[in-house]
Amino acid sequence: MIRSVLFPLLALLLTLVSGSAQAQQQDKILLSATNCVLELEKGVYHLWDHVRVESPGVLQITCDDLRAALPQDKASGTAGPLPTGGKLQSLIASGNVVIELFQPGANGSTNVVRAFGKQAEYGSQQEILILTGDPRIETASGVMIGTEALIYDLKSRTMRNRGSYRIELKADILKGSTLFNRGTNSSKSR
Amino acid sequence: MSSTNLRTGLTALLGLIACGALAQRDGSAGATNATSASAAATIRQWGISLRDTVTGRVQLRFSSTEASPAPSDKGGLVPALWDVTGLKLESFRPDESSDFIIESPSCRVNVTTKDAGSIGSFTARREADGISILGHGFQFDGVERRLTVTNSVQIELRTRLFQPKPASP
Numbered sequence: 001m002i003r004s005v006l007f008p009l010l011a012l013l014l015t016l017v018s019g020s021a022q023a024q025q026q027d028k029i030l031l032s033a034t035n036c037v038l039e040l041e042k043g044v045y046h047l048w049d050h051v052r053v054e055s056p057g058v059l060q061i062t063c064d065d066l067r068a069a070l071p072q073d074k075a076s077g078t079a080g081p082l083p084t085g086g087k088l089q090s091l092i093a094s095g096n097v098v099i100e101l102f103q104p105g106a107n108g109s110t111n112v113v114r115a116f117g118k119q120a121e122y123g124s125q126q127e128i129l130i131l132t133g134d135p136r137i138e139t140a141s142g143v144m145i146g147t148e149a150l151i152y153d154l155k156s157r158t159m160r161n162r163g164s165y166r167i168e169l170k171a172d173i174l175k176g177s178t179l180f181n182r183g184t185n186s187s188k189s190r
Numbered sequence: 191m192s193s194t195n196l197r198t199g200l201t202a203l204l205g206l207i208a209c210g211a212l213a214q215r216d217g218s219a220g221a222t223n224a225t226s227a228s229a230a231a232t233i234r235q236w237g238i239s240l241r242d243t244v245t246g247r248v249q250l251r252f253s254s255t256e257a258s259p260a261p262s263d264k265g266g267l268v269p270a271l272w273d274v275t276g277l278k279l280e281s282f283r284p285d286e287s288s289d290f291i292i293e294s295p296s297c298r299v300n301v302t303t304k305d306a307g308s309i310g311s312f313t314a315r316r317e318a319d320g321i322s323i324l325g326h327g328f329q330f331d332g333v334e335r336r337l338t339v340t341n342s343v344q345i346e347l348r349t350r351l352f353q354p355k356p357a358s359p
Contacts, residue, residue: 027348027349028346028347028348028349029346029347029349030344030345030346030347031343031344031345031346031347032342032343032344032345033342033343034340034341034342034343035338035339035340035341035343036325036337036338036339036343036345037336037337037338037339038323038336038337038338038339038345039334039335039336040281040289040290040316040335040336040337041334041335045345047343047345070319070347070349088349
């Protein structure tokens, strides 16, 4: 019962952060690494060793290995890749994956949501981000720990899981919250 | 030499002529290597266009401020290998529109295998999608259009990581 309340709560907090981050996202991504192989014609990029992906002020990913595919413009009849719809086709980050989502907070502070796992996979068709390999998401409110996979749907902005999960919420998050003061089947609070 | 290599060599030679390459003897290099006078030859405003053998369309264009034939492993000269300064390598799409442009202050070019590489710095960019690359230590395979970087790379993509959700009414 308590899970059915806490899970949406954490998902809601994550949604608020990522939703705001998306609204501010710039059309720029910075990738850096020690090594890379770029298949320029196919639009397939493989980077490894000290990989960092950054959308300035919005999000940052660090990992050991990254494979990214940029959309191909089939309609143009040209061999080279061109952006279609302004997004990546797919992205697979593996090895010590850390994803940080930034959101400007109150008084000039920055709220950060951190996701950890052995692999993170993003596909533009389904618009989902799948975190596997001891997946863990940390927010200012608490931590969500999955056993198999945590899946974030970017379209519906909802979080779901594969396998079991555990949520640890910080006690002070409920301080002053009206979440549990909403109307329920029980009698009115005194 | 295979017919393909011969054809590529001839294409490269024609490209050199077409680009109006001007060969000049480099006095300082000649003085330091008197036994191989031809190795001292430096070509200024060097350029080679490599074309598709079937369609005749330009695939790659190498140009540089200076180029010298690189000595082979046996100490002789292999015309396919060039040590170039101020390289500009342009790759073209099948419709001959510009694709990637790679620039390097100093690198070695093999016009037979269509390779270029250097342990030094380089930049690459593509106007069509705004991608730009900066790095150290690269090898470009002109046949596969594959760029390998071995000592730090920074790539800037003009795209979004995720598609923003349309604003609700």
